[in-house]
Structures are given as C-alpha cells and as structure tokens.
Amino acid sequence: MGNTHLADSSSVQSVDRALAILEILAQRGESGVTEIAADLGVHKSTASRLMGALLNRGLVDQVSDRGRYRLGLGLVRLAGNVTSSLDAVSGSRAITRALATEVGETVNIAVLDNNRVLYVDQVVGPSMVSMRSWLGQSVPTHCTATGKVLTAWLDKPERIAARPATWKKLAPNTITSVDALEKELEQVRKQGFAVANQEMEADFMAIAAPIRDEHDEVTAALVISGPASRIKAKDFDALGHIVKLSASKLSGNPNYWRE
Amino acid sequence: MGNTHLADSSSVQSVDRALAILEILAQRGESGVTEIAADLGVHKSTASRLMGALLNRGLVDQVSDRGRYRLGLGLVRLAGNVTSSLDAVSGSRAITRALATEVGETVNIAVLDNNRVLYVDQVVGPSMVSMRSWLGQSVPTHCTATGKVLTAWLDKPERIAARPATWKKLAPNTITSVDALEKELEQVRKQGFAVANQEMEADFMAIAAPIRDEHDEVTAALVISGPASRIKAKDFDALGHIVKLSASKLSGNPNYWRE
DNA sequence: CATAATGTTGCGCAATGGGCAACACTCATT
DNA sequence: AATGAGTGTTGCCCATTGCGCAACATTATG
Numbered sequence: 001m002g003n004t005h006l007a008d009s010s011s012v013q014s015v016d017r018a019l020a021i022l023e024i025l026a027q028r029g030e031s032g033v034t035e036i037a038a039d040l041g042v043h044k045s046t047a048s049r050l051m052g053a054l055l056n057r058g059l060v061d062q063v064s065d066r067g068r069y070r071l072g073l074g075l076v077r078l079a080g081n082v083t084s085s086l087d088a089v090s091g092s093r094a095i096t097r098a099l100a101t102e103v104g105e106t107v108n109i110a111v112l113d114n115n116r117v118l119y120v121d122q123v124v125g126p127s128m129v130s131m132r133s134w135l136g137q138s139v140p141t142h143c144t145a146t147g148k149v150l151t152a153w154l155d156k157p158e159r160i161a162a163r164p165a166t167w168k169k170l171a172p173n174t175i176t177s178v179d180a181l182e183k184e185l186e187q188v189r190k191q192g193f194a195v196a197n198q199e200m201e202a203d204f205m206a207i208a209a210p211i212r213d214e215h216d217e218v219t220a221a222l223v224i225s226g227p228a229s230r231i232k233a234k235d236f237d238a239l240g241h242i243v244k245l246s247a248s249k250l251s252g253n254p255n256y257w258r259e
Numbered sequence: 260m261g262n263t264h265l266a267d268s269s270s271v272q273s274v275d276r277a278l279a280i281l282e283i284l285a286q287r288g289e290s291g292v293t294e295i296a297a298d299l300g301v302h303k304s305t306a307s308r309l310m311g312a313l314l315n316r317g318l319v320d321q322v323s324d325r326g327r328y329r330l331g332l333g334l335v336r337l338a339g340n341v342t343s344s345l346d347a348v349s350g351s352r353a354i355t356r357a358l359a360t361e362v363g364e365t366v367n368i369a370v371l372d373n374n375r376v377l378y379v380d381q382v383v384g385p386s387m388v389s390m391r392s393w394l395g396q397s398v399p400t401h402c403t404a405t406g407k408v409l410t411a412w413l414d415k416p417e418r419i420a421a422r423p424a425t426w427k428k429l430a431p432n433t434i435t436s437v438d439a440l441e442k443e444l445e446q447v448r449k450q451g452f453a454v455a456n457q458e459m460e461a462d463f464m465a466i467a468a469p470i471r472d473e474h475d476e477v478t479a480a481l482v483i484s485g486p487a488s489r490i491k492a493k494d495f496d497a498l499g500h501i502v503k504l505s506a507s508k509l510s511g512n513p514n515y516w517r518e
Numbered sequence: 519c520a521t522a523a524t525g526t527t528g529c530g531c532a533a534t535g536g537g538c539a540a541c542a543c544t545c546a547t548t
Numbered sequence: 549a550a551t552g553a554g555t556g557t558t559g560c561c562c563a564t565t566g567c568g569c570a571a572c573a574t575t576a577t578g
Contacts, residue, residue, distance in 0.1 A: 010307065010308055010311035010526070010527070011308060011311045011312040011315055012273050012277065012308050012309055012311070012312045012565085012566065012567095013535090013564095013565070013566085014271055014273050014274055014534095014535060014536090014565085014566080015273055015274050015277040015309060015312035015313070016312050016315065016316070018271065018274040018277070018278075019277075019312065019313070019316040019318065020316075022316075022337055023316070026336070026337055026340045029344060032555070032556080033555075033556055033557090034554080034555060034556080042536075042537090043536065043537050043538080044537095044555085044556075044557095045536070045537065045538080045539095045556090045557075045558075046535075046536050046537075047556095048269065048556060048557060048558085049269055049270065049271050049535080049536080049557090049558090050271055050274060050535095051556095052269035052270045052271070052557090053270040053271045053274035053275050053278065054274070054278070056270055056275065057275070057278040057279075057281075057282070058372075059278065067544095067555080067556075070344075071337060071340055071341045071344075072341070073341065073370065073372065073377055073379060073516075075334060075337045075338040075341055076338045076341055076342060076377065076379050076394075076395045077285070077372065077377055077395055077397050078281055078285055078330060078334045078338070078395075079334040079335045079337070079338030079339075079395050080338075080378070080392075080394055080395010080396050080397070081285045081330055081395065082330045082331070082332065082334055082335055083335060083392060083394070083395060084392055084395070084396065085288060085329075085330075087392060093392065097383070100383075111332065113317075113332065113336070118332060118335065118336055119339070120332060120335050123383055124356070124382055124383055133339075133342060133343055133346060133352070135335070135339055135342070135394070136335045136336055136337070136338050136339010136340065136342065136343070137339050137343065138336050138339070257332075269557070269558070271534085271535065271536095272533095272534070272535085272566090273534085273535080273565095273566060273567090291524065291525080292524075292525055292526090293523080293524060293525075301567075301568085302567065302568050302569080303524085303525075303526095303568095304525090304526075304527075304567070304568065304569080304570095305566075305567050305568075306525095307525060307526060307527085308526090308527095308566080308567080309566095310525095311526090326524080326525075326575095
C-alpha cells in the first residue's frame with residue numbers, strides 16, 4: 001500500500017494537514033485543538049477549522065460538546081467498506097473460517113505496510129479466553145510470524161527497508177539483532193512458514209504462511225494465533241503445514257490485498 | 260456520531276471535497292478521476308490533486324499504476340485504532356465472546372448513525388456456515404433488530420428522523436409502512452428486545468437488545484444473528500432474554516459508543 | 519496511422535485558507 | 549465574589565495556495 005506520507009507529489013496542502021490530524025489522533029488517542037496546532041505548526045484557528053471539516057464528515061468525534069477530539073466511527077464505516085469488498089473479491093472468508101474452526105484459534109490475514117504489518121481480516125477462534133482484536137492493528141515485522149513471512153522472500157534492499165526502527169525487546173524471545181533475524185528468515189524460507197514464540201508479547205504464539213499471487217510473489221500472510229498454553233512447540237510443525245495448506249488455497253490469484 | 264455532512268460551519272472547502280471523495284468511493288467501489296470530478300463539480304485536475312493527497316496518506320489506493328482509485332488500507336489501520344480503543348475502554352469483548360459461545364451465533368454491537376445502523380464490533384460464532392462480516396457495515400433501521408432497538412425508545416421526532424429514506428421490500432417480511440413499524444417498536448419497548456425475522460435478507464434472523472448508559476439512554480445495540488435454520492420462532496423469547504442479560508452487563512456506564 | 523478518453527502537471531489568477539484578534543467558556547486561585 | 553489562565557470558536561482581511569486552463573503522456577480502439 002502507499003506510504004504513510006510521500007513527498008508531496010500532486011497534493012493539496014490543506015487536505016494533507018487535515019489527514020495528518022487523523023494520524024496524530026491515531027497516536028494520541030485524543031487531543032485538543034491547541035496541541036494539534038502545535039504538532040502541525042499552524043495557528044490554533046487553522047487547526048480548529050481543519051478539525052471542523054473532519055468532524056462534519058464523521059472522521060473525528062468530539063469527546064464532549066466542546067473540547068477534545070478523537071477518531072470517529074465514520075472511519076469504521078469506511079474501513080468496513082474496504083474489508084467487505086476484499087471478502088467479496090477474494091472469497092477468503094470461507095477459508096479463514098474453516099481454518100479457525102480446524103485449529104480452534106484466531107485467524108488473520110495481514111499485509112506489509114512499509115516496515116510494519118497491518119492486519120486486514122480476522123476470524124476469532126472459538127476459544128473462550130478473551131483475545132484482543134488484531135483487525136486494523138499495525139505491528140513491527142521482526143517479532144511477528146506475519147512480519148517474518150511478509151519479509152522472508154523480499155530482495156535484500158527491501159528486506160532491509162522492512163526492518164524495525166528500533167530493536168526493542170518486547171517479550172522473552174524478541175529477536176534483537178540483524179544476524180538473528182536473517183537466520184530466522186532463512187529458516188522461514190526453508191520451512192515455508194514462520195513461528196513467533198512469545199516474541200511480541202509474553203505468552204502469545206503465532207504461526208503464519210505466505211499467500212502468493214499468480215506470479216508467486218508474497219502478497220499477504222495468513223496467521224493463526226493464541227496463547228502459549230494452547231499452541232505448543234510439539235505442534236508447530238503440524239500447525240505450520242495446516243496454515244500453509246490454507247494459505248495455498250488463497251494463493252495463485254491477482255493481489256487482492258494491494259501493497 | 261456526527262452527521263455525514265453538516266452545513267459547512269467552521270470547515271475548509273478543499274478538505275471537505277477530499278473527504279467527499281472517500282464517500283463517493285465507498286458507494287462506487289472504484290472510480291476514475293474524471294468521474295469523481297463530475298460528481299464534485301470541479302475540474303479533473305482538481306480532483307486529481309485531491310486524490311493525490313488521499314493517496315499519499317494511504318486513504319485511497321490506485322487499482323493500477325495509473326488509473327482508477329478505490330478506498331485504501333490506511334482506513335483499516337485508522338479504524339482498527341478506533342475499535343481497539345473501544346474494546347479497551349468498554350471491556351465489551353469478554354461479554355460478546357461469552358455470548359457468541361453461549362448461543363453459537365455471531366454477535367455484534369451497533370450504533371445509530373443518522374437514519375442508519377453502523378456495526379462497530381463483531382465476534383463470529385463457532386458455526387461452520389460462512390456468514391458475512393458486519394463490522395463497519397451500514398444498514399437501514401426499519402428492517403434490522405439493531406435498528407429497532409436503537410430507535411424504539413427515541414422521542415417521536417427523532418424516531419421519525421431515523422426512518423428509512425425508502426420503504427423498499429428487501430426480504431419476505433420487510434416492514435414497509437409507518438404504522439407497522441410503530442406497532443413493532445411498541446412491541447420492542449414492551450419486550451425489551453427486538454427480532455428481525457427475514458426482514459433485511461431472506462433466511463437471515465437477528466435478535467437484539469439495548470445497551471444503556473448511566474442515565475438509561477440507549478447508546479448501542481447488542482445483537483446475535485444467524486440463519487433461519489438455526490434461529491427458530493420457538494426460541495425467540497429465550498434468546499431475547501439471554502441477549503438482554505448480556506446487554507445489561509454492558510449497560511450503566513458512560514456512552515463509549517458516542518453518537 | 520488518427521482519434522478518443524483518461525490521468526498528470528506547469529502556469530498564473532483570484533478564491534479561499536489561514537493568521538490576527540476578539541470572544542465565549544471553563545476551571546482554579548485568591 | 550473577582551481575576552487570571554487556558555482552551556476552543558469565529559469574524560475579518562490579506563496573501564498564499566487551490567483550482568481551472570491547457571498542454572502533455574498514456575492507453576485503447578478503429
């Protein structure tokens with residue numbers, strides 16, 4: 001998909017500023033007009049007017065009658081349009097649901113978004129334990145099974161560009177060096193699937209396989225995830241093959257997931 | 260939530276035009292610059308530049324290198340931010356998951372969005388039959404259990420404003436008159452839950468109950484849905500009470516779902 | 519080949535975006 | 549109670565930039 005903010009080829013400054021507000025609110029959660037104005041480097045009256053335009057279209061909501069702002073449900077409506085058209089075109093939902101039922105865990109489809117992974121589809125498994133929603137989440141590449149699958153087959157320069165900005169240790173097994181990551185990606189290419197074993201969050205496991213287009217390019221990742229108490233080392237191989245099989249059913253078609 | 264497009268109080272014209280493009284693409288699926296320009300009443304060079312700003316921020320994608328445009332995955336990322344912050348604040352996920360497991364069907368939370376219903380959360384039930392995703396979908400109020408619950412307790416003028424633009428018969432049992440709808444909403448108020456029995460789609464059933472804030476105002480609807488082969492008339496009452504119980508667990512708090 | 523249709527981009531004018539300043543409102547302090 | 553600080557909104561007016569014209573590039577068709 002497009003970069004978060006390219007050089008301003010063929011753009012409109014005021015529109016770009018308004019869309020920058022959305023990014024700021026995505027990071028901040030909620031914010032006041034004066035704070036946003038400082039972030040944008042504009043006067044607060046300008047920030048207020050730009051915010052007004054976003055408010056009028058439901059892309060932001062006011063936290064109270066007069067005051068702080070946050071991202072609005074209008075975005076959910078628009079994003080629902082994106083994901084349902086993906087479902088309609090790719091026919092992926094039947095396959096992901098079958099996989100979720102077969103392995104009993106949550107299933108996602110994810111794409112590469114610059115040097116991050118974006119989760120664009122989700123089927124929650126039937127397990128009773130409350131798991132967070134990954135849909136629409138953006139995570140680093142190096143500590144996720146999806147990130148490994150999405151980067152393992154990239155050429156070297158692209159693979160370098162997809163590395164994380166920081167090698168922060170997020171969980172007990174987080175990979176924190178280039179050498180270790182390259183060795184892991186070699187293993188992914190050999191196995192045809194990736195495992196993230198408590199690398200992004202303690203107690204959180206994931207196994208992912210690549211979805212490929214008609215030219216055999218990796219376009220998305222199919223992943224199952226759950227707690228370490230249910231996904232054990234002795235099962236990685238069998239589960240990896242099951243995920244690969246489902247991913248292959250999603251493969252061979254034009255790139256629906258557009259990056 | 261905010262209206263789709265208010266009178267332009269405190270707004271910026273070019274930003275509003277760019278956001279109008281998002282709405283057009285949501286309706287159209289994909290579109291060329293010239294078509295969008297005609298819709299907006301601007302020159303195609305203007306439409307191209309507005310589109311460029313949306314493209315730079317990932318809110319639209321190009322279908323090919325040079326040509327048609329559609330809504331982009333950047334919207335999924337932003338919407339994911341909205342829904343995960345709703346989960347975090349409301350703690351609704353545990354309750355909706357438990358309900359999905361208990362009744363074996365898909366569970367959603369929905370809000371009133373002008374005279375439409377917007378689905379803002381979803382847990383898919385463990386059933387094997389492939390069901391569509393409701394998350395982010397916008398549907399009419401009169402033929403959905405959620406729409407009935409969200410409008411039943413409104414004052415008369417607001418209830419009138421929430422009626423559908425057209426009374427098109429969408430399925431075998433679609434309500435197609437004001438009198439029939441008012442009678443149905445009276446029944447909903449009496450029962451405390453709503454049933455949609457093949458009213459929006461043939462073979463599709465739903466049962467919904469209201470989620471209320473600390474002032475007992477209805478702020479969202481909790482709904483279970485599935486095919487008519489699994490949700491039968493003899494079970495409406497029992498299921499209605501189960502959904503009411505779960506909705507009451509989500510009630511009594513400030514309005515997380517913001518309308 | 520020519521033509522039609524589409525999307526992109528340089529240029530320059532004037533419409534509107536944006537800063538200034540005033541206002542409205544809330545909250546905290548004395 | 550009054551005052552001050554901080555915030556968001558809005559009228560006014562100037563100058564920046566949005567936008568239409570026109571040229572160009574690309575693709576598809578006959």
